[in-house]
Amino acid sequence: MELPRLQPLYEQYKDQGFEVIAVETKRQTERATTFIEKNGLTYTMLENGEGDTEVANNTFNVIYHPSSFLIDRNGKIMYYHLGFEAGDEKHIEEEIKSLL
Amino acid sequence: MNQKTTVLILIVLVGVVGSCTKQEGIKPAEEAWSEFNEAWSGLETAADKARLAEEYLAEFPNTEHSGLLARRVVYYRGHEMGDPEGAFDAVYATVDQIEDPEQRFVASMSLFDLADSVEVPLDVAEVASALEAVRPLGYDEHQWIYEIATDLEEWEQARQHAHAAFQLATPESFRAEYPDREFTDEKVASMVRLRKGQSLAYEAWALYNQGNTQPAFNRFAEADAIGSVTYLGVPNNPLYTFWGRAALAEGNIDKAVELLGAQTLFGQDSSSSESYLREAYAAMNGNDEGFDEFLWATRNELAKKVDDFTLLDYEGNPVSLADISTDKVTLLAFWFPT
Secondary structure (H helix, E strand, C coil), rough: CHHHHHHHHHHHHHHEEEEECCCCCCCHHHHHHHHHCCCCCCCEEEECCCCCHHHCCCCCCCCCCCCCEEEEECEEEEEEECCCCHHHHHHHHHHHHHHH | CCCHHHHHHHHHHHHHHHHHHCCCHHHHHHHHHHHHHHHCCCCHHHHHHHHHHHHHHHHHHCCCCHHHHHHHHHHHHHHHHHCHHHHHHHHHHHHHHCCCCHHHHHHHHHHHCCCCCCHHHHHHHHHHHHHHCCCCHHHHHHHHHHHHHHHHHCCCHHHHHHHHHHHHCCCHHHHHCCCCCCCCCHHHHHHHHHHHHHHHHHHHHHHHHCCHHCCCHHHHHHHHCCEEECCCCCEECHHHHHHHHHHCCCCCCCHHHHHHHHHHHCCCCHHHHHHHHHHHHHHCCCCCCCCCHHHHHHHHHHCCCCCCCCCCCCCCEEEEHHHHCCCCCCCCCCCEEE
């Protein structure tokens, strides 16, 4: 239920240079595409790799889901966000605005 | 969607009532359970899910699904809908009717997840020992108990279960929990580090609150040395919040600012550490003037440059992080469909 909450933020701020990239870590292709379509998600959706191209675990050390990193225009990670409960989007919006 | 959901719920209700009148024993509950699952898969809103779980739980409080249903009510009504009192009432009414100690444990423990907003008239030590009387607890159960006991400031319970969890944080015990799954040694080692780091952090914090200051600081340092950290280099447990608060209370302000700063800026649970960081900053600075500027400057100084990667999109095109994020503000989220 978490990802759809990012869609309104994406639509509101994309013209100011805001992007969302969601990486599906478990390679559940069919379930993922169904979910994406059903919820009308239009930001960048990628599928995690396997072996050498696996990034969630090997590179980003993600243990808990959903885990989000907010990256500034210079490629620096300025915020980390674990989980995504009702109301979290307001907090994330403040963080996005502080970087735009 | 709403109309369809209502129809589905009605079908389930008719099914439940029908099978109750026709048969006795566990079978009607099982029939209703498969109908429940069918209806569940069509539900989308937290309100619909909470209602369906509550209906089943009220009708069949004593089944092998009671724990799961209690957790769903707590999650959907309590957290997602922001109605902890309603969730408490729905689950608490059934707890006494659950005979299976496993189910009763899960349902009782899930009530403590509402303890921030509702007074839970249960004793965490009693809930734990009721299941322990039947079988030894596993790692996750000890963890659940010590986290709850920490929230409730029941330090001896927290200490004992954190210690027991630490004892179970071994590769053998981790593999034994998942007999059907293959894990690389690397993955197991990282899970064991995660468990050791977390249970030691809680044990140390309980010790500190019991007045065992030096043993507590020794444990904090041990937990840190285990090196279970996130991509951003901060422990993936509340170690720095606990250790920082202890350092602050002992007057070691520099250490407190360092630990609480890392946790607040880049930790997994930053909301609870920020007020303590503010306190530590005020102790260092004389007052909390300039705190926001201090946070922002420290954030810029410590922020890590993200590693680039390339993955495929759902049309099979390779896309790199840099393709999308260069000169943009980018939210990179890791998820999976549940």
